[in-house]
Amino acid sequence: MATVFQQRVWxxxxxxxxxxxxxxxxxxxxxxTGAIRAVGTAVGKNPDAPEVPCHRVVRxxxxxxxxxxxxxxPTKIALLKEEGVPVANKRVVAFxxxxxxxSQSTTNPSGS
DNA sequence: TACATGACTATCC
DNA sequence: GGGATAGCCATGT
Numbered sequence: 156m157a158t159v160f161q162q163r164v165w166x167x168x169x170x171x172x173x174x175x176x177x178x179x180x181x182x183x184x185x186x187x188t189g190a191i192r193a194v195g196t197a198v199g200k201n202p203d204a205p206e207v208p209c210h211r212v213v214r215x216x217x218x219x220x221x222x223x224x225x226x227x228x229p230t231k232i233a234l235l236k237e238e239g240v241p242v243a244n245k246r247v248v249a250f251x252x253x254x255x256x257x258s259q260s261t262t263n264p265s266g267s
Numbered sequence: 268t269a270c271a272t273g274a275c276t277a278t279c280c
Numbered sequence: 281g282g283g284a285t286a287g288c289c290a291t292g293t
Contacts, residue, residue, distance in 0.1 A: 179276085193291075213274095222274065
């Protein structure tokens with residue numbers, strides 16, 4: 156049984172566009188909470204369905220982190236590469252540029 | 268209700 | 281730069 160918290164986390168994952176990645180902290184902030192640990196737990200308990208790109212979630216420092224399903228981390232890396240996100244040494248290449256920010260989709264990046 | 272666990276992050280050595 | 285410890289919130293037993 157999935158809790159509301161988990162459903163919110165999975166919903167946030169669906170907002171991540173293909174070829175882009177985000178961090179657990181960003182999701183936690185998007186949900187309006189600092190439960191980073193809880194976010195990671197929720198993501199790990201996701202049904203692993205293609206509707207929930209859990210592989211697009213990496214750690215705050217750009218490392219792949221962990222993954223459940225397939226061969227684990229190797230599968231996560233493979234999926235990211237397939238979407239156009241190069242990964243080297245278990246770390247996202249140009250992570251800072253591929254980091255997805257929910258704020259940029261709700262606010263004007265150009266600012267005032 | 269209380270304790271232990273976890274796909275994390277930040278700090279200290 | 282790398283390894284270990286503490287803090288954090290939600291979940292499961």
